Amino acid sequence: MLFNSWTFLIFFPIVFILYWFVVNKSIKMQNAFLAITGFVFYGWWDWRFLLLLLLSLITDFAVGYFLQTTINTAKRKLLIIFSLAFNIGLLVVFKYYNFFAQSLQNIFSVFGLKVDFVTVNIILPVGISFYTFQSLSYTIQVYRKKMEATKDFIAYAAYISFFPQLIAGPIEKATQFLPKFFEKRIFNYTQATSGVKLILWGYFKKVVIADTCAAYVNDIFNNYTHYKGFILIIGAVYFAFQIYCDFSGYTDIARGLAKLLGFELMLNFNYPYFAKNIREFWHRWHISLSTWFRDYLFVPLGGSKKTINKTAINILIVFLVSGLWHGANATFICWGLLHALYYLPSVYIKRKEQTYSRLINTLNIFITFALVTFAWIFFRANTITDAFHYINRMFHWNGIQFPGKTSAFFLILFLLMIDWVGRNNENALTGFVNKFPSVRYAMYLILAVFILANFYQQQSFIYFQF
Amino acid sequence: MKKFLQKLILFSFVFFLFAIIVLVASSAIVAPKLSKRGRGCVLDKLNRIQNIQQPKIVLVGGSNICYNTNSKLIEDSLHMPVADMSINANVGMQFYFESVKPYLKSGDIVILTPEYDAYSKINFLGDESMYELNIIHPKFISILSAKQWLRLPLYIGNILKDNYNILVADKNSKISNGRYDYNAWGDYEGHKNLPSQSGKFMNNKEDDYNLKENQIINEDFIQLVKNFSIYCKQKNIKCFIGYGVYAKKLVPEEYAFKIHNELKEMNWFTNNPNDCLYDANQLFDSPNHLLFNLQNQRTEKIIALLKKQLHN
Incomplete structure (x- = not known):
């Protein structure tokens, strides 16, 4: 079910009413x-795919x-290895099998060897990367003895399948979120x-800004060979705002829905495009995933406690x-590699905290x-070759011209204005x-009318595919 | 909770009121512009059907009629005035029936050629294009069915967006299908001298036009056609039904005969789909639209088939 569908607009009020007026007698019922x-x-x-979710759960x-x-200890280790293997195995089967099979095939073919791996046509279950990570955080925390395992299966099921954040996060850590169900x-x-x-703001970002940008982005990226110069730059900029509004819009809606049900979800986006450097960007963008990788990958790899080179390698891996x-x-x-390259200089060149002038900032x-x-071009392009061709054509300057109508441009200006003025708040x-x-x-009225006028598009959220 | 719900309900109420005001106001502003576009031809068609002599021939259906018919040729051959009341399949067959009913009189002949996909699609109610027609001609509100009224909230946003596009975004864009591309009989002539664009729709990956053998026929639509036929019979109006123009490659024979079977008690001016199927290079911008220079050929075929039926 999409947040931006009529079905959901009927679904949620029913849930809200039943939740607060019918099943409110006990926490267990809720x-x-x-x-x-x-x-x-x-x-x-x-x-x-509900069966898959249930199996994981x-x-x-x-x-x-x-x-x-x-x-x-040995048995405990085996158990956590089993959990890791199971969850990562799910991801490998449903998400990466074909990719690895084809990549290996290509590598072998470079050496003149013909190896045929069977590729299977599997549909990627929506949100699999999110709920497996959330589920993993539970077993890892219990393994690390950071929390006690729950004996209440229903509460655990509610924690994993909590619909506002089930499909695209924020990925809540069990230590922080599971206790709220008690x-x-x-x-x-x-x-x-x-x-x-x-x-309201989440819907506006998704339905109005992201979906408007999407129309231009899809056209420009799918037909980039017909364009060059400024239009391709605009295409990349529009995509930057499309993905931001799409994903942060989803998060805002998810957080808002959770609040209506009496829960607080963590902040996932903190005005990332106002970051002054890449390190800061990663403290502001998809915070729940960044902290997940920090806690469950970067730190176990050794984090930044060893040599500077080891730290750099760890960052690269992350x-x-x-x-x-x-x-x-x-x-x-x-x-990912490009962002690692952006990030690594800050590991080697340690600077003291400095206050810069407004202009420098x-x-x-x-x-x-x-x-x-620039990195988003790789993220959005269909293939690596497309990304390089896109970048190449981007530098063939042919003057300033906007693709189609300027509505996306003005919507982005509006977003930047609201975000800038409200940047010290969790909600701009x-x-x-x-x-x-x-x-x-x-x-509020104007935003709501704009949402209504754009609601029919019902485009899926970008992060649903991950 | 009480305070929250009160505020939420109040806001929702003000919001819908505001949305309706914006909808009505923008529709009123948009109406003159909209009536110059393709669907504005409905005003001229209504004007003609009200003012021509009785008995008359009324052509009812989607754009496959107005793109492919020379009504004057029918008029001259059958010696009866013709009103081509077809517009666009998206408007919905229910609209066609309801909008022509008040003007049908005893002795009239109705020729019905619904598009093939009209039999399988659910949206024979017409959806948003139906509401567009209400902006052009507010009297149509009276023919909206209860189902359509129920669906209206789903389209408020859509209509607002369309109104915005007409007033602001597309202000200077060229209209490809305008009201004045229709002749006095109601036939479309905007594709005169234009080449076939069959490459676009014959290779349509989304399969919008590709009808399948196992296509499920919409029972509601069949009932709608039957009801209309009964209405005609009661009023002593002759109603003939036939297949619309379509691309040869895209219609499976089985599907065509399935349609005929469902409606076999009706008067068919042709129940042979081959009478209406054409090669891709004979089609204009959709599998339903012939090139302009084939209008006469198609019309003559219909006239011959009709004459046969009328003599029987």
């Missing part, structure tokens, strides 16, 4: 209800249980209104894995954005209307 709604939400897309719950009851939920007016504002996490395509690996923001946008819209309270309701 949890059971949340688990069921999660299954309905996920199964709506394809009920067969049952396996990791059982692993958690045995980890808790087993004292023997706390009594009391409806909080401030939390709920803040949730509605997040939902970025490469992060690229691969996004999809089984060399374009994503290139994207602006320039830094601009340079960081340009680097990030709240920050903006707090500064201009007289226009508050007019603003």
Whole structure:
């Protein structure tokens, strides 16, 4: 079920009413209800993959249980290896098998060897990378004895299948999020209104800005051989804003829905395009995934505690894995590699914290954005060759011209204005209307009308494929 | 909770009120511009059907009629005035039936040629294009069915966006299919001297036009056609049905005969799909539209088939 579908607009009010008025007698009932709604939400897309979700859920719950009851270190190690192998195995089978099979085939063919791996046509289950990571965080934390395994299967099922963040995060760590399913939920007016504002702004970003940009981006990237120079630059910039609005819009909606159900999800985007360097960008972009990789990959690899070269290698590995996490395509690996290259100088050149002038800060923001946008070309291109051709044609200057209508351009300006004014708030819209309270309701109405006018497009979220 | 729900309901109410005001206001502004576009031809078609002599021949269906028919030729051959009331399949067959009913009189002849895909698609109600026609001619509101009223909220956003595009975004863009591309009888002539674009739709990867053997026929649509036929019978109006023009390669024979079987009690001016199938190079911009220079050939075929039926 898509957040931007009419089905969901009917689904959520029903869930909200039943949740607060019918099943509110006990936490257990609310949890059971949340688990069921999660299954309905996920199964709506394809009920067969619900079995996969259930399998992952049952396996990791059982692993958690045995980890808790087993004292023997070797057995505990075996259990966590099993959980890792199972979850990563799911990803490999459903997401990476064809990619690895074809890549190996290509490598062998370079040496003149003809090897035929059987490639299978498997549909990628939506959100698999998100829920397997969330599930893994549970078993790892129990293994590390950072938390006790839960004996309440229903609460665990509600935690994994919590529909607002089931398909595209934020990836919540079990230590932080699971305990919330054991706390009594009391409806909080401030939390709920803040949730509605997040939902409104999230929908606007997704349905109005991202989907408008998408039309141009798809045209430019799919027909880049017909364009050159400025239009291709604009195509990359539009994609930068498309993916930001698409993903952060989704997160805002997810966080808003969670607030309406009495939960707080972690902040996933903190105005990443206002970052002054790449390191800061990664502290602001997809925060839940970055922290997951930090805690479960970078730190176990040794983090930054060893030599500077070892730290650099660890960072490189994290970025490469992060690229691969996004999809089984060399374009994503290139994207990860590029970000690693951007990031590594900051490991070797340690600078003291300095306060720069406004002009320098602006320039830094601009340079960081340009680097990030350049990397997005690899992320969006269909193949590596396409990405290089795209970049090559980008430098064939032929004057300034906008693709089609300028609506996307003005929407981006509007987004930047709201984000800049409201950047000290978790929700830019709240920050903006707090500064201009007289226009508050007019603003809400206008945003809602724009959403309504663009709602019919119902384009899927980019991150659903990951 | 009470305060929250009260505020939410109040906001939702104000929002919908605001949206409706914007919808009505923008529609009123857009109406004159919209009526100059293709669907504006409905005003001229209504004008003609109201003012021609009785008994008359009324052509009912989608654009496969107005693109492929020379009504004047029918008029001259059968010595009866012709009103081509076809517009665009997206408008929905229900609209065609309801909009012509008030003007049908005893002794009239109705020729019905729904598009092939009309039999399998669910949206015979017409969806948003139906609402566009209401902007052009608000009297059509009276023929909206309860189902269409129920679906209206789904299209408010769509209509707002269309209105915005007409008023602001597409202000200076050239209209390819305009109201004045239709002649006095209601036939489309905008494709005069234009070449075939069959490459575009014959290789359509999305399979929009490619009908399948196992295509499921929409029972509601069949019922709608039957009801219309009964209505005609009761009013002493002769109603003939036939297949619309389509690309040879894209219609499986089995599907065509399935349609005929469902409607075998009706008067068919032809139940042979081959009478209506054409090669790709004879088609203009869709499998339903012939090149302009084939209009007469197609019309003569219909006249011959009709004459045969009328003599029987």
